Amino acid sequence: MKKLLAALVVAVVTVPVWAATQTVKLSVPGMTCAACPITVKHALSKVAGVEKTDVRFEQREAIVTFDDSKTNVQALTKATADAGYPSSVKQ
Numbered sequence: 001m002k003k004l005l006a007a008l009v010v011a012v013v014t015v016p017v018w019a020a021t022q023t024v025k026l027s028v029p030g031m032t033c034a035a036c037p038i039t040v041k042h043a044l045s046k047v048a049g050v051e052k053t054d055v056r057f058e059q060r061e062a063i064v065t066f067d068d069s070k071t072n073v074q075a076l077t078k079a080t081a082d083a084g085y086p087s088s089v090k091q
Helices: 002-014 036-045 073-082
Strands: 021-027 050-056 061-067
Touching: 021 073, 036 050, 036 061, 036 073, 061 073
Parallel strands: none
Antiparallel strands: 021 061, 050 061
16 A cells, blocks of 8 residues: 555656646748648657647748647757758747
């Protein structure tokens, strides 16, 4: 019984209580053709914690929903930059 209680306490303490799903809009000005969003979407999808991506060529933006306990905005912008499409948070 004590081991079960100890395991439960450890599980509760190690899981971030403040973790939440967040959505960020990224400006991706380097998308110049209709195929570019496919590459950007693929790069973002490979980031652990990304739940949904909506890449819009006409607006040159990507809307990303992610679990902030698994990733962050810096990892998302790094993923797009590594794919050849630098991005920044769109205000």
